[in-house]
Amino acid sequence: MSPFERDGPRWFSIPAHRPFVEDLASGLLSAIPDPEALADALVLTPTRRGARALAEAFVKANGGKAVLLPQIRALGDLDEGEPPFEPGDVALDLDPAISMSRRRFELARLVFDNQHQLGRDLDANAALEMADALGAFLDSCQIEEIDARVGLAKFAEGEMARHWAQSARVLRIAVEVWPARLQALGLVDVSQRRVQLLKRLAEQYQASPPPFPLIAAGSTGTAPATAELLKVIAGLPKGAVVLPGLDKELAETAWKDVGEQHPQGAMKRLLKRADVARTDVHDWLPDTDSRGRWRRRIINEALRPAEATADWRRVIADLRAQNPHAVEQGLEGMFVTTARTDEEAAAVCALLLRETLETPDRTAALVTPDRALARRVSARLARWGIVADSSAGAPLAGFPVGVLLTLIAGSAVDPLNPVALLAVLKHPMSRLGDERARGRLEEKGLRGARPVSWDALWNRLAGEPEALALAGELQAAVALASEPFAAGGAPAPEAAGALARALEALAGQEAWSGAGGEAAARLMAELIADSEGLPPMSARAFHELVQGLLASETVRTGGASHSRLRILGAIEARLVRADRLILAGLEDGVWPQAAPIDPFLSRPMREALGLPPPERRVGLTAHDFAQAACAPEVVLVHAERREGAPAVESRWLWRLKTLADGAGVELPSRPELLEWARALDEPGAYTPARRPAPAPPLADRPTKLSVTRVEALTRDPYAVWARDILKLRRLDRPDEPVEARARGSAIHKAFERFADAWADGEPDDAAETFQRLYLEALAESGMPRAALARETALAHEAAAWVADLECRRRADGREVLVEKEGVYPFRVGKRDFQVTARADRIELTPEGTGHILDYKTGSAPTKKQVETGFSPQLTLTAAILMMGGFAEAGAREPGDLTYLRVTGRRPAGEEIVRASGGESRDMAGRALEGLKALLEAYEDETFPYRSRVAPQFVRDHAGDYGHLARVFEWSTSGEDEGGEG
Secondary structure (H helix, E strand, O other), X not given: OOXXXXXXXXXXXXXXXXXXXXXXXXXXXXXXXXXXXXXXXXXXXXXXXXXXXXXXXXXXXXXXXXXXXXXXEEOOOXXXXXXXXXXXXXXXXXXXXXXXXXXXXXXXXXXXXXXXXXXXXXXXXXXXXXXXXXXXXXXXXXXXXXXXXXXXXXXXXXXXXXXXXXXXXXXXXHHHHHHHHHHHHOOEOHHHHHHHHHHHHHHHHHHOOOOOOEEEEOOOOOOHHHHHHHHHHHOOOOEEEEEEXXXXXXXXXXXXXXXXXXXXXXXXXXXXXXXXXXXXXXXXXXXXXXXHHHHHHHHHHXXXXXXXXXXXXXXXXXXXXXXXOHHXXXXXXXXXXXXXXXXXXXXXXXXXXXXXXXXXXOOEEEEOOOHHHHHHHHHHHHOOOOOEEEOOOXXXXXXXXXXXXXXXXXXXXXXXXXHHHHHHHHOOOOOOOOHHHHHHHHHHHHEEOOOOOHHHHHHHOOOOHHHHHHHHHHHHHHHHHHHHHOOOOEOHHHHHHHHHHHHHHHHOHHHHOHHHHHHHHHHHHXXXXXXXXXXXXXXXXXXXXXXXXXXXXXXXOOOOOEEEEEEEOOOOOOOOOOXXXXXXXXXXXXXXXXXXXXXXXXXXXXXXXXOOOOOHHHHHHHHHHXXXXXXXXXXXXXXXXXXXXXXXXXXXXXXXHHXXXXXXXXXXXXXXXXXXHHHHOOOOOOOOOOOOOOXXXXXXXXXXXXXXXXXXXXXXXXXHHHHHHOOOOOOOOEOOOOHXXXXXXXXXXXXXXXXXXXXXXXXXXXXXXXXXXXXXXXXHOOOOHHHHHHHHHHHHHHHHHHHHHHXXXXXXXXXXXXXXXXEEEEEEOOEEEEEEEEEEEEEEOOOOEXXXXXXXXXXOOOHHHHHHOOOOHHHHHHHHHHOOOOOOOOOOEEEEEXXXXXXXXXXXXXXXXXXXXXXXXXXXXXXXXXXXXXXXXXXXXXXXXXXXXOHHHOOOOOOOOOOOOOHHHHHOOOOOOOOXX
């Protein structure tokens, strides 16, 4: 019998295990064989994607031949923000809908203006978050056709917690102010307009039944207006409603317990509203798929209401009585895979999609509400050159234009941040300068300590005209973004306009091209045009606002994709079927998602207003899962850990496992999938690198070393090879912290200048003089102002100690030499060699000895390190002094070898003597002989410059070349045990 030959009202259902759109198309082709009559028919689907899928299904159902399609229109989907189709005679006199961005910003202003009612101080981002929650409340009231003013007026503040009472006051204001604001704008809310359209359609169809077939298919009538329209359509002379997967076999006792979280909850509510019994819903097509029937029974029984699960054993027995292999047949074609991590789950999904392509004409779809997982799978497919049709898209923040917008907005917060400036300069969309100019600006201006001002940056670039010109262009672009905030807070539209101009100054008009550029242009246009209601904000608040907007904007690039693979969200997958369905993200909190937290309404408040509970959304997603899980071949993928934290498997998967376990059946699995996924990125056998031991030709080996480089040769010869032979120098990091290095260089400068100030006798204000010299040297070294403020107290203590030190040490009239160069030449093998030293301080006593002092701000080498030659700086300097290598001092007997450790803490300084008198002379002699023996060994071309020959000092001397020597790799293999002397 044709569906339209039945007496009305006509309610039908297509079982969950059947391909919905394909059966719908087949049934319509059979019921309306006349092509012209079919072309006149109108089919209403829930979403536009469902409409496209139905159009494809008609071609497939007609054997691939051309067919005149019926009119297929989308009723609109609330989750996707899709409005229903608008027949001109229905929508002509309705006010236009407000744009989503304009609405969001307008509601944010409403919230901000009434923040005192909430007892909170809101910035722009917080106001937008509250606006989203307020918008959801207004949408719910409009969709459910509830007069919120009446319900809110009944709330007694004395009976509610204080914060809920504050929320209620804001809602009372909103439901009065917002409709007035919309009326002033001549606009209506999208949800309100949708309800009006659906109601008018229902009235029109009821008053003038269309002469053509009218079918509403796939909708569960969640909204009252939609439910009323479906009721009207079912009662039309040529109308019919086709429900997706109504469970007509669920026991009546269990059906009574079906609630909001159950997959059948929405359809139970729809049938009750339409006053239709479940037994009055007919099958759209005869069901001949016996295996699919058992799958449907298993899934529906697994998801039955919790209150009705006590008789699962009886249900299993009944299934066995009907078919001894009912459970096994129901699980046939279903596989469960448990991955260890979400990354491994993505690999499994990608492999399943890739495996499908091995069979000609076979299709596959990944269904997951986890957009991050969908993007991971897309990235995994790219390794095989496969691009799947994905609805997940990508955040605009990850597109080049989004990254550049974020960087520019951040530059208004911190214009001289070298890392951000380099990121802007090196961004692929940036058109500033050429490669050479960018390189010079980076090396000379933006590496190392942060410049304290633009003038300081110009000083660094003196003699580099190309880099200087480029820095000027960069400053001008950054200034465009910073200009609105010169006087403090700036209006959002003004700041957005400046940000757009700065982007164009850096990247030109081409920045707005492509999918990402178009989305960015649309977002910036909305921000400029619609955000005047936001409060003035600081540069930092605007940067955070831009970051949030870019992250929440999803860009779907489209383009060429594989015709047989799709990656869909749970909503987009409604009514869509493929030969293989992969359901992934089956962790509680992901699928199903946790009920959202409403900052305005508690559960009792929602119930009092007549709003649906948050769990209703769980019921809709449960229906999506049940429909997909009934596919002939389906793979359920669950991860034990998400983002490093333990994850709980979805309640639906847990129920399915429990039911199968009660039947004594194990859910089918494919363990080889995990093996394949782990093998994809499995590393080969671990073969660590050996300790490097380069042996350069004798002609390339150095003939001159400073005493500090001799120390490196003693501890880590590889570092000498890298720096002194290969001439590799470590590049300073951009915005490198300078505190430790600045203290060391500042102490040297301060002592040197302090010695000059003492040349004519002790200064009157010795301590103050040293403190001033030290702080000036710190500023010259690039120490930030905040750190300088902290150093002032330390400098005060250190200066007092230094002034006392100078008085004591100069009391006998000794001569003080600071920062003097010394050199001692000698013969090594067949070559001349020089060892040099730059002495921090040499004190020449009247007795003819020379005390050698070295400044330290950190820890000083131990006496044992000095004696054994691992820290030969002082002893070799003493040897050069003995040999007359310091021209200003002449040949002198070495006196004390002392480290002056200056900290400013307690104690503010220390005189650490490592040797004195004759001991100093003996240690200097041994150090010189040890150096000659060491250099003699390196005169042999086969003698290598090994890495870390003194491993006991590896913590203290990590060095700049450890990564080149791959120290971590070979040292963890055990090769360094014992070291080499």
